[in-house]
Amino acid sequence: MSTAFKEAIKAGIPQSLPPKRTVGADVNRAPKRKDILRPGEKRLALENALRYFPKEWHAELAPEFLEELKIFGRIYMYRFKPNYQMKARDISEYPAQCTQAASIMLMIQNNLDPAVAQHPEELITYGGNGAVFQNWAQYLLTMKYLSEMTMKQTLHMYSGHPMGLFPSSEEAPRVVVTNGMMIPNYSQPDDWEKFNALGVTQYGQMTAGSYMYIGPQGIVHGTTITVLNAARMKSSGGPEGKLFVTAGLGGMSGAQPKAGNIAGVVSITAEINPKAAYKRHEQGWVDEITESTDEAIDMALEFQAAKRARSIAFLGNIVDLWERMVERNIHVDLGSDQTSLHNPWAGGYYPQGLTYEQANTMMAEQPEEFKSRIQSTLKNHVTAVNALVEKGMYFFDYGNAFLLESSRAGADIMDADGELFRYPSYVQDIMGPMCFDYGFGPFRWVCASGKSEDLDKTDAIAQEVLEGLMQNAPAEIRQQMDDNIRWIKGAKENKLVVGSQARILYADSEGRTEIARAFNKAIAAGEIGPVILGRDHHDVSGTDSPYRETSNIYDGSSFTADMAIQNVIGDSFRGATWVSIHNGGGVGWGEVINGGFGMLLDGSDDAERRLETMLLYDVNNGIARRSWARNKEAIFAIKREMERTPTLKVTVPELVDEDILSNLDF
Numbered sequence: 001m002s003t004a005f006k007e008a009i010k011a012g013i014p015q016s017l018p019p020k021r022t023v024g025a026d027v028n029r030a031p032k033r034k035d036i037l038r039p040g041e042k043r044l045a046l047e048n049a050l051r052y053f054p055k056e057w058h059a060e061l062a063p064e065f066l067e068e069l070k071i072f073g074r075i076y077m078y079r080f081k082p083n084y085q086m087k088a089r090d091i092s093e094y095p096a097q098c099t100q101a102a103s104i105m106l107m108i109q110n111n112l113d114p115a116v117a118q119h120p121e122e123l124i125t126y127g128g129n130g131a132v133f134q135n136w137a138q139y140l141l142t143m144k145y146l147s148e149m150t151m152k153q154t155l156h157m158y159s160g161h162p163m164g165l166f167p168s169s170e171e172a173p174r175v176v177v178t179n180g181m182m183i184p185n186y187s188q189p190d191d192w193e194k195f196n197a198l199g200v201t202q203y204g205q206m207t208a209g210s211y212m213y214i215g216p217q218g219i220v221h222g223t224t225i226t227v228l229n230a231a232r233m234k235s236s237g238g239p240e241g242k243l244f245v246t247a248g249l250g251g252m253s254g255a256q257p258k259a260g261n262i263a264g265v266v267s268i269t270a271e272i273n274p275k276a277a278y279k280r281h282e283q284g285w286v287d288e289i290t291e292s293t294d295e296a297i298d299m300a301l302e303f304q305a306a307k308r309a310r311s312i313a314f315l316g317n318i319v320d321l322w323e324r325m326v327e328r329n330i331h332v333d334l335g336s337d338q339t340s341l342h343n344p345w346a347g348g349y350y351p352q353g354l355t356y357e358q359a360n361t362m363m364a365e366q367p368e369e370f371k372s373r374i375q376s377t378l379k380n381h382v383t384a385v386n387a388l389v390e391k392g393m394y395f396f397d398y399g400n401a402f403l404l405e406s407s408r409a410g411a412d413i414m415d416a417d418g419e420l421f422r423y424p425s426y427v428q429d430i431m432g433p434m435c436f437d438y439g440f441g442p443f444r445w446v447c448a449s450g451k452s453e454d455l456d457k458t459d460a461i462a463q464e465v466l467e468g469l470m471q472n473a474p475a476e477i478r479q480q481m482d483d484n485i486r487w488i489k490g491a492k493e494n495k496l497v498v499g500s501q502a503r504i505l506y507a508d509s510e511g512r513t514e515i516a517r518a519f520n521k522a523i524a525a526g527e528i529g530p531v532i533l534g535r536d537h538h539d540v541s542g543t544d545s546p547y548r549e550t551s552n553i554y555d556g557s558s559f560t561a562d563m564a565i566q567n568v569i570g571d572s573f574r575g576a577t578w579v580s581i582h583n584g585g586g587v588g589w590g591e592v593i594n595g596g597f598g599m600l601l602d603g604s605d606d607a608e609r610r611l612e613t614m615l616l617y618d619v620n621n622g623i624a625r626r627s628w629a630r631n632k633e634a635i636f637a638i639k640r641e642m643e644r645t646p647t648l649k650v651t652v653p654e655l656v657d658e659d660i661l662s663n664l665d666f
């Protein structure tokens with residue numbers, strides 16, 4: 001079995017044409033994409049797809065690929081999906097010339113594991129369109145290249161397409177990934193539809209196209225921190241008995257009810273897709289499920305009265321739920337939304353008055369009518385939210401482009417001056433000042449042995465390191481450290497591991513480095529196997545996104561992307577095993593540039609040297625930029641880091657006296 005697996009990987013595109021496959025009805029399939037290509041462009045898409053295969057197969061494959069393009073709007077090359085089980089294996093099982101390449105193969109397979117990926121047949125990991133590859137030929141070729149790669153080569157990935165292995169050096173990253181990089185004027189949503197259908201670009205989301213998605217654990221942790229702090233900051237008393245209302249039980253949004261329970265609130269999450277809602281219910285990620293708005297509300301009121309942290313799924317449209325809450329004059333403490341509004345016209349957001357199936361048909365057959373219904377639903381959405389906010393609800397945008405798309409739809413979402421949104425993004429109020437500006441972000445690791453004992457040992461190591469650092473931590477960051485020590489203590493109990501043996505926790509520059517160093521020592525001592533480090537792109541330094549990660553940058557630079565580009569270049573020569581840079585993560589195509597890295601720790605002195613230099617830069621690049629933007633938490637953090645690291649020298653801003661400016665005539 002294992003030999004057959006190795007041989008299949010090494011073969012790449014198989015020697016003989018595999019039989020045509022049909023995909024089972026039980027698989028969660030990607031929505032049919034818009035039929036956007038003109039006939040001449042369809043021909044081009046076909047030519048592009050066929051260039052992966054020997055000439056002799058073209059006559060058979062051409063009509064099949066054209067059929068895929070016509071039915072699904074894309075050519076996925078279903079026939080070439082390999083027969084072996086798609087999952088992260090023990091790193092020693094990969095046929096590789098170097099362990100660094102094997103670590104990347106492991107992470108690629110994890111991102112395509114049906115237990116992890118949202119639409120595994122279409123190579124989509126999350127977010128409806130977050131792709132690892134555009135088609136199965138790219139997967140097969142990439143794995144083959146990785147199996148051949150030595151420590152003196154680098155594989156260059158163009159939006160899922162492996163351009164090839166190029167000579168480099170041991171110090172270079174083994175893989176450089178770019179996803180969705182466009183000439184800036186060609187970054188409108190329809191440009192993605194067109195160029196993705198042509199097979200020349202893809203939407204890598206944040207972690208899908210960089211092979212760093214670890215299942216819903218990452219988002220559960222981030223959402224727990226957000227909901228907990230929203231409850232702490234924005235309403236009196238603790239989270240107990242507070243009501244949190246939101247939407248989306250999909251790939252990432254499905255974490256909301258679980259995070260609500262961990263944070264200690266009562267939650268209602270609306271979901272229009274029955275498959276997604278029942279999947280989360282069966283998995284135990286949401287406690288109750290109902291198709292009635294009234295029943296959902298009544299249950300919530302009961303749980304609130306009993307101060308029981310419980311989660312309810314409402315199977316229906318979120319706007320119907322909000323409107324019913326207004327009618328019944330319900331007091332909601334915290335409100336948000338996690339429908340996929342980064343992708344509003346292609347299945348990310350559903351209009352009122354249609355079932356899920358009816359809406360999907362309209363989306364493909366009457367896209368203009370669909371668009372207009374989405375816009376009027378968004379207007380109703382905002383009207384209902386505004387009414388509840390007037391009665392004391394705290395509403396925040398949770399990084400899904402809700403504010404942006406509502407404003408584009410003409411909803412009543414702007415403040416009195418018409419310049420700013422009425423509501424903050426969670427980064428402006430919570431995540432930015434409490435976490436990112438101090439360098440806290442979603443650090444993660446994967447135990448490459450695949451053993452749960454290794455994960456337990458790394459949990460214990462991380463806890464010990466954080467408890468040690470806590471002893472001398474300044475008051476400004478004690479709450480963050482305390483929340484993460486509690487998280488790591490309870491992490492195993494929360495049973496969040498899906499796919500690879502992975503863990504996430506928010507740590508700052510010092511925390512990440514010290515944890516990584518301790519792992520490397522434990523690997524050297526033979527206590528654990530190799531460990532792959534990484535992070536979400538949703539972090540301090542990796543992402544420029546004016547409506548999300550950098551929404552709390554107020555010096556005008558939030559529409560620049562220098563930080564993300566500097567970060568990927570800076571990480572690449574400081575020791576990352578692979579680096580990636582993407583256009584269009586969580587908030588939409590053209591709205592964000594985001595990057596990440598992966599790093600293999602193998603217990604060597606080289607790994608220690610690499611982790612020290614790279615992690616320091618990877619966190620402090622963003623703190624320096626946030627400090628330059630005059631964010632006071634970041635000024636504190638960068639000054640502290642410069643004291644700890646004398647070779648770090650960062651320009652710190654001089655703050656102008658308010659009086660000087662207010663006395664001038666602008």
Ligand SMILES: NC(=O)c1ccc[n+]([C@@H]2O[C@H](COP(=O)([O-])OP(=O)(O)OC[C@H]3O[C@@H](n4cnc5c(N)ncnc54)[C@H](O)[C@@H]3O)[C@@H](O)[C@H]2O)c1
Pocket residue numbers: 118126127128219222247248249250251252253254270271272273276316317318319338339340341342343347348349350351398399400401538585586587
């Ligand atoms: N803030 C963060 O840290 C963060 C992290 C991940 C994702 N996101 C963003 O959150 C959004 C959701 O991500 P996801 O991976 O869960 O996407 P997803 O597409 O898997 O899930 C969204 C869900 O919303 C449902 N939905 C759409 N319109 C609805 C409506 N009107 N009423 C009820 N349900 C509706 C869909 O059926 C779907 O199941 C994306 O825009 C993503 O970029 C934010």
